[in-house]
Amino acid sequence: MFLAEWFGTQCQYSFFQSNKTATFDDVIMSQFKRKTRLKNKDVLNDPLLSTCYVGLRCHSMICLDWRQICDGSINCEHGEDEPDECVLLETNECKNDEHRCRSGMCIPRTFLVDFSVDCMDLSDETETYNSWPVESACSAIPMLICDFRLCDMGYFSCEDGQCIHLSSRDHESSCRNLRDVLLRQSLLTSTQNGSKRSNNINSECRHLMLCLSQKNTLYLDPSACLKCECTEQTVDARRYLQYFRKHCPSSFLFQNEADFLHPFVQSLYHNTPEYSSEWWLPTHFCYNQSQCPTFPITGSPLIDGLICIENNQIKHSLRVYGDFELLFSACSSPHTSTLADDSRLFYCDRSMKFISKYRLSDNSVDCFYKEDEFVNVTFMSTLNLTYHFKSKATDQWFARPLIGGGICEDYSDTLYIGGCKTASDIGCQFLRGLYTPPVYYVFQENCNGILKIRNYTVGDETDETNCEEWRWPQNRPRDGYWDDINGEDELNCPNTIYSYITHKSFNCSVSEHYCMRKSGVVECLSKERAGDNITNCVGTTDERTRSCAFLYPLHPFECANFDCIPLFALCDGHRDCPGDDDELICPEYYRCEYPDFTCNKGNVCIGRTRQCDGIIDCQPNGEDELFCDLASRRITQFSLDKIEEYPRVIDSSDLMITTTTLHSFASLPVNVLLKSESFNPTEAWFCNRGIIIKTRSL
Structure with missing residues (x-):
C-alpha cells in the first residue's frame, strides 16, 4: 500500500521522502540507511541525539536507558534504578506450559528453540543464548529484536539493541550511536569540574591523569592530546612518577572511562610510596555503605565517609571487565530474612547476592564467586528445575537451549530421533522437553555423517564406525562431505565449489587439499597427510x-x-576463538561496513547472507565460500532429519533463523532517498529507532 503525501486528522504530517509511491517499509529503510557514521562532536554538541527514560530521574552520569532499570547494576548515586521491587523478576515463576527466560520473563514453551527470538535477553535460542554476533548492526537495521533486546551483566546498553564492554577501547566495541562517548565525556567533565566529595586537584595533576587515556582527552579538548607526553604506553617512566608525586595530593578521587558505576562507586588514588609501583591505577574503590549494607569484601572508611576496598583485594579476581559490575551487583539485593525464607531464591553466600533458583547451572555467571555455576549436586536434585535438562548418567544440568550438541558428558542430550531444523521437528520438541523418544537410535542413522551414539557403544564401535566399508557408486553426486577419511573423494571433482577453490584459487594438484596454516598462509596438503x-x-x-x-x-x-563455532562467526570482526583463529583466515576482511562481507581485499562488498550460500560471489578467488564445506553433510538414502509432528504446526518456509533475518534486511534494496536539502544526516539519529516526520502549520 502506497502512502499519501500528507496524513493525520488534519493532514498535518508527512514523511521526509521524495517518492509519493513509497510504502511505509520504504520509508523505514530509507531513514535507517541515512544513518551515516557519527563523529564524536556530533553527539557532544547535541546530547538530544541520545534518548532518555523519563520515568526515573536521579543523579547519574547520563540519563538512563529503560534497559538500565532493574538490570542488577546500580547507575544512580542512591540506587534509585534498583528499587526493592526488582526482586520480583527473580521470584517470578512461569506456568507448566511456559519457559522461563534468564531475565524472569515467561514465554510459551512452544516458542523455545523455534528459530525466532522471544526472550528479551535472547536466552530462548541456541544461536543467541551466549552471544549475538550481529548486534552492532542494530543501529542501521529496523529489527524488532533490536528494540527489545536486554544487555547482560557487565555490558553497557547503547539504547538500540547493541551492548558493549564499556571499558574496552577496541574500535569494534564502541556504540555505533556513540552513547558511550556521552558517558565518558560526562565522567571526565565531572572530574574537570571537581567532585563535591573530593578535594579539587590542581590543573597539573588533572592533566596528567587525563593524558593516561589519549582517547578520553580527545572528547574534551582535541588540542590537549598534542600536549600529552605521558600516555598508556609511557606511563611507567620514572619521570612521570616524579611529576605525579609533585603535583597530585596525597589522596584524591578521580574518574576515568572505566568507572562505569560512578557516581555509586568512585575511584580513589593515593600519592604515597606504598602505591608508587602502579601510581596510575586507583588504589581503592569506594561506595556509600548506607546504599550497600552487605558487601562480600571488607573495606574501611577512608575519604568523605565512603567505605573503600583495596584494589589489590579484587584485581586478581577480576577475570573480565563485567566482573567488576558483577561484584557490586550484591548491593542491589541486600540480605533480609524475607528473602532468605523465599524458596524461589538462591543465596550466593560468598558473593552475598540473591538470585532466582532457575539461574543455577545455566552457563551464565550471576554471582561474583560463581556459586551459581558450581552447586552441590544433591542440592540441585531437590530444586525441581523444570527449565533445565538433566543428563541420564551424570549429575549435570543444562539450560535447554544449550543441549542437543553433546554438551552432556554422557551425550544423553543427543539421544533423540531426527534433527531440529524447523520448529515443528520432533527433535525440537525433545529439546523443549515436550517429547520423550521411545527409542534413541534407528538403523537409518548409520553412517549419515552425524555421530549419534557415543557413550552407549558396543566394542568401541558407534553408528559412524567403519563407514568407509559402505562404498558409494563411483558416479554418486559430490556433496562436499568427506566419505573417505582423507577426503580423496572430493578432490578433482568438476563443478564443485570445493574443487574450484582447491585447484583454481590455490593451485593445488589433484591429490592435494588447500590448508591454511597458523601464519595465515594457504598452502597445499597432500591427501596422504589428511x-x-x-x-x-x-x-x-x-x-x-x-x-x-x-x-x-x-x-x-x-x-x-x-x-566449536558456527561458520557465520568467521571474518565478522569479532574474536570468537581465543587464539583469533576465526579472524586469522581473513586478515584483510575489515574494509567494508559491518555486517557486509569483504571481497578482493576490500574492492567489493557483499551482503553477509551471500557467505556460504553455494555461489561464488567473490570473483575470482571465492573467499565467500572458504571453509564452507565444513558444514557439508553426507547425502543419505534414508533420512530422518525431516521427521515432524503431524499435522504441521508451522510452515518451515515462514521460519528464519534470527541472524539470517537480520542479514536479509541488511541487503534489501532501497529506492527511496530522503531529501538531502531538508534532511541533516544527524537527524536520522534523532528519534533513535523511531521515524521522523515533518509537520505543517494549519
Missing part, C-alpha cells in the same frame, strides 16, 4: 572425522583450543 590424526590446518579442516565438523555440524569450525 585423516592421519595429526592436525595440520587451521579449523582442523584436514581431520574431519574427529573434529567439530563431524561432532557438531552446526558449529563446524574448530578453534585451536577445541572450541
